[in-house]
Amino acid sequence: MRNSFHLQGMLVAGALLSGAAAFAGPEKPGQIKYIDKANMDLSVKPGDNFYRYANGTWLKNNPVPGSKTRWGSFDMLREESSKRLQTLLTAAAKNTGKDRATQMIGDYYASGMDSAAIEARGYQPIQADLTRLAAITSAEQVMTEIATLRTNGYGAPLFGMFVGPDRKNVNTYIVQISQGGTTLPDRDYYLKNDPRSTTIREAYRNHLQKMFALVGDNAMNAASSADAIIRIETALAKAQFSRVEMRDPYKLYNKYAVKDLATLTPGFNWPTLFSQMKVKAGDSVLVNNPQFLKTTDVLLSAVSLNDWKSYLRWNVLKSTAPYLSNAFVQQAFSFTQVLTGQKEQTPRWQRISAMIDGDLGDLLGQVYVQQYFKPEAKQRMLDLVNNLQQTFEERIKRLDWMSDVTKERALEKLHAFTKKIAYPDTWRTYEGIAITRNDFAANVHSSNVWSYNDMVTRMGQPVDKTRWGMTPPTINAYYSPTNNEIAFPAGILQFPFFDFGADDAVNYGGIGAVIGHEMTHGFDDQGRQSAADGNLKDWWTKADADKFTTKADEVVKQYEAFKVLDTLHVNGKLTLGENLADLGGLNIAFEAFTKTKQFKDGKKIDGFTPTQRFFLGWAQVWRSNALPQTQAQLLLTDPHAPGEARANGPIVNMNAWYEAFNVQPGDKLYKPEAERTHIW
Template identity: 70%
Template sequence: MRLLTTASLFVVSIVYAGPGKNDPKVSKYVDKSNMDLSVKPGDNFYQYVNGNWIKNNPVPASKTRWGSFDVLREESSQRLRTLLDESAKNTGKDRKTQMIGDFYASGMDSAAIEAAGIIGIKADLDRISDIKNLQAALTEVAMLRTMGYSSPIFRFGVQQDRKNVDQYIPQVNQGGTTLPDRDYYLKNDPRSMRIREAYKTYLQQLFSLAGEEPVKAAASADAVMRIETALAKVQYSRVEQRDPYKTYNKFAIKDLNALTPDMNWNNLFVQMKVQAGDSVLVDNPAFLKTADLLLGVLPLNDWKSYLRWSVLKSSAPYLTTPFVEANFKFTQVLSGQKEQTPRWQRIAGLVDASLGEMLGQLYVERYFKPEAKQRMVDLVNNLQTSFEERIKRLDWMSEATKKRGIEKLHAFTKKIAYPDKWKEYEGLNVSRKDFIGNVRRADMWEYNDMINHMGKPVDRTRWGMTPPTINAYYSPVNNEIVFPAAILQSPFFDFGADDAINYGGIGAVIGHEMTHGFDDQGRQYAATGKLEDWWTKEDADKFKTKADQVVNLYNSFTVLDTMHLNGRLTLGENLADLGGLSMAYDAFTKTKQFKENQKIDGFTPAQRFFLSWAQVWRSNTVPETQAQLVLTDPHSPGMYRANGAVMNIDAWYTAFNVQPGDKMFIPKEKRTYIW
């Protein structure tokens, strides 16, 4: 998942290991019954390693995909359920348990939710209906943002300034649409048109459920579609959004006011409770200019419908059964999910998202093994050493750029397991009898916590993921790699497994996050986290040439029907996979297991390393979700993550005797070697 300032592994799905004291007769880490040995490794390595597992593990009805990672996430959910059930029964124990237990209990109290109806959002809907002019509508845009509703028109946040990372700055970005990507509004292929029709139906359903007569609900739905389509037309594509310079446009507030005459940003910032200073960052100035023009030409009633929609779509999953069912029915069209996720699991995920560092404390106390943290530190250090050695050996990079790259590598901050300082959620009130109120108050608390950064020193101790998250990420502005506690557990950390499994799994994960600091986006940030060019032009040109080779390889992969991967959109993750796997293999070659070269269950250490890598990405995905991900996800699907990386690693060819004529074979002189 790529956020505004982070790059994550996203769909981590790992079966891997620890230090390497495995009995050679034990083979539980590579189960041949999961493999399809009728497939040549050089024809489709992913299928060779995972073919029978894929055949025997269809996607459950309540999921949209199912793989190693999803199995682990399911186990993590069950752990959270245990903690939440206990907390709900023991709310008098302490403040932490009280808040977690009451939030969870309120979400599980379906009778109270049904009885409340839409009372939790009625005041907001009525206030919007009473809007009399455009300036009042803009005041509502600001107010809804402070209340935690889905941001109308634009996205707003307070984040680090990419060119001055020791300061926070207000940032205004393109937004205002509901569908997952602008192309859903603009393309006229059958799938996009079907989704738009389903979206119109969903719009009408929610307006009707909120009390509008059918004719009025249809008119409101049309108004929302007109506004969102107009906004989509001027949004940057997902590839354009990956350019940190294109999306860095600093405005003095007076100049931003001149760009958008109907939007007075001095007033908007005050209404959004932000002391803005004298400047603001904008990702897409043309978008804001067009949005401002739309404000002046579209009827006020259209904007009132659009603002009501912001309230309705943000609240639908937390209201009565008709709202929840309408929301899921539309989601089905987008994702192909057959059954609703169980209520307990939805609420558990919501509590994790809302009170993640409180719940994370309970998770760590119950399930985290402290020795895993030290083992992870050792592995990270091993991979860092491997990366440094690889940089020094590069034949395409000058010594000057190598020096700066190594400085950046040494400057990595490593966050492992859980924060040193926990959020206390001071001032947040949770009621056992007010579910939608809890959701809104938690969102408001998070918003206030964010804007309170303004004028304060940058807090580099903060985490972007909660401890129960099975994932990892790299932040370029902090130059940090982060591994939450949930990724540091069995089967992620199985101290009985051999090094081949370990380095092919978590080793490649660590290397993946490190490489994000040097992918097509991350390489543009210096050791301090500042967006700053530290490359010679010649080296940068060579990098771009090599990166284009990776783009072309992934562009050639056909995922679904005639849908090809977008190698430019997925470039950062593909580079991270290739770099991470390469340095993990280098680190593995230093182990005793590799040097002794003894087979386990018929496989050499090198083979087991690559088998472990491919097991990471095994998964089944329903076609609707797969099609959406091809359009929106910066990560390649599992098969192409497994296969694409090894196709450029010489050691894989040697390990499995891949020869010319095999479908995955790339001649050595055409393989891409970057990091």
């Protein structure tokens, strides 16, 4: 899946949403002030910096808490959601005999909160694995261990491998081999020599040495292992595509017959490797970066056996450190501090709650929606989705840059959207996961192994399009190109995105823009390359595709002008899909809003017109403070632009915003009408 709406990149296709009233909200009407002037900075002209005008005082009064890396609307909702999970899990841990779901999540939580038992075990849970890896005597054993580690839930050493729909035959699962094998957040951290990158590399080297020391290595061996890992990972990083290159679905679609993989990697015995990875590969596989795979083959013979042992031991250590004794947890966090600037460790209860949401999300999700989600919100959301879909249809029909033949195919795709709202119709039961109350590491291991087995056993099965890419408590939303679906988990249906008590302007500026955002992902620079059935294929005339590309290039240029941190700017190409989705989504939401009674009546609320409240509702979704280290990392790795760019970016292309706030030439955000970009 691809493109999440939230500020953080997710492996899903598009996210942005709203909804406090979907849950147990304020008991007294009027408790929420949906557009609060106390959060605004009225000394800033809307036309100079609308984001600061809408959020300036809030930004001054809400610094990043010590245990966070940023703090904004999404983060506040996540904090509230995590407290709900804590309440549910604490109760489940006390009432584990109630039912299977309660038993499993309660026991998992109890084991994760038993710090004394975790401390007593030290690194005993992985000691046997480290000993086995230290005894490797051949390159064949290296390959066997690369398979064994992933089947045992210890990450994905050397390369990535997953089972997913074939992008050109989306009803069929296929084995997909991808670039990977590195630890740092992006390949550039290994390759650039700017002060940030070199500082992080040196901290990484120090971190590696300290981690190996924690499992008994002497200083000389720990330093040697650290050097080996950095050499291997740097070689892998050099062969990786950039994040911008990874946005080209055709560049990543390279199908090989299994028997022909030897042309890429003569040193790999793929039939044996697939067998060891417990996957029946069929007759062909997809390789997203053939050159990367060639590099792994060269490294297999060029790198010494001792270096490979160090690399494999590191894969065990880094994947398990958060679940071992405190020395490992703290050392892992100390390196996180260098990467993100985070000052305090996230509380244990919050880390464990998030882990259970990831590992047993459908079990926890069932309890969550029973307790906190109002069923009527699901129907209200469906009504809004249908409204936005109808408006999008009208807009496509009116496009002056697209031919009728491409419009027909665009409408076919729009009408084929699958809509998922709040939670799955069928819950996963996680049969086969063994959860005990007294062994946290074993529970993590059991969950990881189950998840891997669940993935590889999909081969040969029909593609399950009922599966969700997010859990119900998630504060996000997404679009999936292979399923041509839009999904809105229950967690995002809260204020400032959505509230039953809010006026339409606020809801359309929030959740309406989220819905439009996800829909537009089906027509952004990546999504537009998949057809109504989800298959990767060209359904555009060349002339229309060229016009789209010209308009998209305008958006790239616009966002690359946003300066975020000292010399750092937004990467317009990396963030293009999200920026196109914001631009399209906000336009669709505003037009849908103009059909409402509130817009037609034109009455002011708290001194603001309906149109002003719509744009203020949009801007307040994006208020966020971030630590400089985190911001620098996100600019490199996140396909979403920072909040200020997302708030200000789309509106300068919308005539309605200029009219609502009397934005004039000379204002810093003013863009001449002839230069405003209109796409969807």
